[in-house]
Amino acid sequence: MVRKWKIIWSFMLILLIGLGIYSNVSEDETKASEKQVITIADGGWDSMQVHNYIAAFIIENGYDYPVTFINGSSIATFTGLRTGEIDVYMELWYNNMEKPYLEAVAAGEVVQLSTNLVTDDQGFYVPTYVIEGDPENGIEPMAPDLVTVDDLKKYPELFQDPEDPSKGVIIGAPSGTVIHDVLERKVKTYGLSESYNYFTPGSAGAVTASIARAFMNYEPWVGYQWSPTWAMAKYDMTLLEEPPFDEAIYNENFGTEFPENPALIAANVSFPERAPEIAEFLSNYETSSVITGEALLYMEENDATPKEAALWFLENYEEIWTEWLPEDIAEKVKAALAL
Structure with missing residues (x-):
């Protein structure tokens, strides 16, 4: 009788493996497969796209999350951020979007993660x-x-x-x-x-x-x-x-000079809970107008895409972006850059 049950259990185990219910996939691989796509707003201008690709490369290669971009005007993409269709806004110019941004924050729809850069010369x-x-x-x-x-x-x-x-x-x-x-x-x-x-x-x-x-x-x-x-x-x-x-x-x-204008990194209010490690990374993300301008000039002088300019930034400003990340994540990003 015991031998009979051993045979039955052996058969069931084989069946489970065949159906994929029992798997030898690692815990990390299982978690990676369960990670939801992170959506980033693309308002269409070059500096935003460069920062989008910098963030996307780090998120995909350092944290193993898939990333996609959603294109549209400033108003359309910010509306997507409020509703949750979009997770992250990498370059939200505060003065240009002050009213809808403050409304969204007051409504509990959007949160600020960081200040990417500040300009006072528009x-x-x-x-x-x-x-x-x-x-x-x-x-x-x-x-x-x-x-x-x-x-x-x-x-x-x-x-x-x-x-x-x-x-x-x-x-x-x-x-x-x-x-x-x-x-x-x-x-x-x-x-x-x-x-x-x-x-x-x-x-x-x-x-x-x-x-x-x-x-x-x-x-x-x-x-x-x-x-x-x-x-x-x-x-x-x-x-x-x-x-x-x-x-x-x-x-x-608007009959005076422009005030100092920060470019914020903002997220849908649900995002920090859904992807806390990415929210933490983005809360550390900070560049400058000068550095971003250099990346844009690289694009122009080398006929490069925003994605290529992002890689140029990652290769040339390691001392900056590694400060945003835990050491083990930074090493994963470095390894991906070396491929």
């Missing part, structure tokens, strides 16, 4: 040769008295709109971004709409392409820029002065 720029000329290349100053945004009223003919020669043109930000509406309001607040058209470019790439073209031909150009961008890292640009920042005035009509 605004209306012109190439420095427009003001100072470029003696080495025989370029005379085109607008020597151009110091402030208000001074643009003296030079609409210099920045002539090819589509409407009766006015100048100020290059703004792509539609679908919060900063687009801010800039459009600024142009009206400063009384520039009487002599300038506000142009909405199709993409951030179109803006930097127009800057590159202007520098190649020493042409006048005026428009919105910020750091980090590869154009700001490469070209000599001058920020036009605006009235000193005043919160009340700025909130009323």
Whole structure:
């Protein structure tokens, strides 16, 4: 009878193995297979995409989580962050998204994990040769008295709109971004709409392409820029002065300089509990405008993708990103980079 039950149990064990119910898969492999995909917002601009790929490489190779990106405008992707369709936002510009961000935090939908970087130099720029000329290349100053945004009223003919020669043109930000509406309001607040058209470019790439073209031909150009961008890292640009920042005035009509603008790393409120080790990693994630600008310049000068720029960062700034991680995770990431 005992022998009979041994035979039965042996048969059942073989059957379980055959069905995959009993497995020799390791505990780590089982846990990895159970890890849910982490979704990261992709707002479409280069610096955000570089940080997305840096984070994704570390998450996939250091923590064994799969990662995917969800594309869309700033508003659309932030809505996804609030609802949980998106887990992480790697570059959420606070001042550009202040109202919806604070609403989401107050509603218990979104949490801040870290401050990725901070910029205090966004605004209306012109190439420095427009003001100072470029003696080495025989370029005379085109607008020597151009110091402030208000001074643009003296030079609409210099920045002539090819589509409407009766006015100048100020290059703004792509539609679908919060900063687009801010800039459009600024142009009206400063009384520039009487002599300038506000142009909405199709993409951030179109803006930097127009800057590159202007520098190649020493042409006048005026428009919105910020750091980090590869154009700001490469070209000599001058920020036009605006009235000193005043919160009340700025909130009323944006009629002052921009305040200091942090780029936050934010997550859906459920994310830290679902993936605490990734939330911990992202809470340590911190770069700078200068470093990010260098990665973007690498993209431009080497015709590289954001993914390739992320790998360049990981290979060249090991002393920075290893500080974000436990030693064993950092070693796994290093091993993946060496492949």
